[in-house]
Amino acid sequence: MKVTNKLKTLALAALAGTTMLSAGAADAKTADGKWLIYLSLSYSGNAWQSEAANIVKALAKTPPYNETVELVEVISGTDPQAQISDYESMIANGADGIVSFPISSNALNRVVRRGCQEDVLFFMYDGTVTEQCAYNISFLSGGFGENTAQALVNELGGKGKIFLSRGVPGNSVDERHTDGAMHIFNQYPGIEIVSEYYSYWDDRTTQQETAKALAAHPDVDGVWAQAGEYGVIQALLQADENRLVPVTGENSAGFRLALANPDMQAKGLAGVSSGSAPAQSGFAFKIMMEILNGEREPLPEGERNIEYPLPWVPADAVKMCEGDTFEDGCNVFGEDKVPSSFVSEVFNPELLPELSLTSALDGNPTEGATIQPLPEGAVKRAPDMPGINCRSCEAPDNQYDLTKIEATVQP
């Protein structure tokens, strides 16, 4: 069946006048007998995106995949239209699988559907698409917003003035995070949001936006932040080097090191590091390869939303890594190894034991590592999130239930 489909692809490619016929050889593999896998990125220009891409590249070079996978990286920028046309050419070139950071949750649906009909496997990481034939591997349903918001409320004893440092305006990820957070904050009349600003998930933008907000509200009691959180710490120290406040944020090395630093704690810093893990890309890639290799049954359509476990590292759980991997429960690398913007959640000892620091930074395989099968029960279905990972569906009643933390103060 696969062969006929591939032949169809070939015919289509010929019709379309593409010259890349060599890639679409029969037997669902490239001419040299490898799986043809595309890595489709949105924007390569921040630490998170490049780490996620490097992880996939490193896995594709790790035995035995180095013999069986031909990985082609395509960067589509920030425009959904560009990614649509890139997907089109990948399908025409006879792709076996596309592992991708999707730029839009709904603009790509039509081309994804078409690819599925050509037997192309689509694996989206971090972001999602609402087309049900694609697999979505995402932490989004893990509830970053509500859990971190509750952590902040607990630290503040249920009352205080706070800032919200958000992501990119109009982005569905930012909205899901903020909706979850507001679900918590709205329950506490003592919590007053005195400033809310967009920081574009960037450290430096966060720092300047926070500095502006601090000019008007130097007496802020806490900050709820998405990625870029290290900029919050910098701005707070800039405004008053002796006063910090509780901050919740994502996974930058700078933030985690600060959380664990006794000097910073003495100044008032507390909080939790959570949020989006670049490791999602590697998890997506491994599930896809297991399905391609026949080691795992494909999931039926409508059940292809898979949850990546939400990282959750409170201050007292931060542990420095001595080596180049996450060993013995360590979860952050020191300043001598990575820059402060480095996103710490690149590894996952259970799901991705193949990776080390060089994988995340340079896309190189770990010496001596071979691909390990995913553990039993690693693939868990994610709940429906309308407009995010499904179209005509309803969110479960418990969508904002806390999963990582309990309320220690009652509204």
Add this chain to the structure above:
Amino acid sequence: MSDQTAIPLEDTRKAQRISPTVVTVATIYGIVALMIVASRLVSPSFGGLSQLETILYLSSFLVFCAFGQGLVILVRGLDLSIASVITVGGVLSAALMDGSNAGLFYVIPAILLACALIGVVNGIGVTVFNVPPFIMTMAVGIIVYSLCLGFTGGTPRGFPAPVLNDFMGSRFIGIPAPVWLLIAFAAMGTLVQSFSPFGRKLTAVGNNPEAAYVAGLPSRRLTVSVYAISAACAGFTGILLASYANGATLRMGDDYLLPSIAAVVVGGSSILGGKGTFLGTVGGAMLLTTLATILSALGIGQGWKTIMEGAVILLALILLRDTVFDSLRAVLVRKD
């Protein structure tokens, strides 16, 4: 003109004694002061010295790169590569300093020189190959940005020197060190742009390149040097930004490109070249930053924020036009 014919007997010599430049610059700073005082209505923490300090601090980055932009605009050019060159400055300082103070005295000049060379390429494209400035600088900007992307693989490595990071957080006589730097830079920039032979030559080239050439000015060399200065200023901004944020990101320059042009134009310079002061640009940068802090404190939606930002820039440009000043001056003098 019609005014003069209508009231032929009025003595306008007094009015002409007030230099238009002084009026422009004074008005900008007046507006900034007014905005700061009025912002007390927005937040009780506003209107004081600490707000002024924040504004000066945040506008310093913009001022550093706007100086170069101002010189380029003075000679009828435009530098769209500064966002990328800021990134180069930041990425290079994080990579080359790599968290140590050693060798700072040659690393900083080396970075500035590398950036200046990018500017030289811009200048040569504009003068020798007659590529329109915005195309030339945009193309060079894209190339340079892509080099950064390739060089870093997306993750800029390393840290700027700790001594620079400390400098950005330190205070002298109760005032943040970068504000002192801003004051020194403003004084030096004014000296160069308005009171040095170099600055006067640039004004001449900007006013009329052909005439300047006929008068024996090395127009090409002057233009190339201006682009080099602009790139070096952008590199300098990048070094300081990286020190401020204790690390570099590839997007770090993006927020400075259009504001650098806006600061120059709001500051009373002509976008067509040949006219402008650096003090005006500094005021323009402060005006933009003040506006941003107030809008941030207002807590309105992102869309409205951007609309108001655009509206105020437009308003400032319309109000700060020469004709408005001329009538203003006339009114002032008549009142005496």
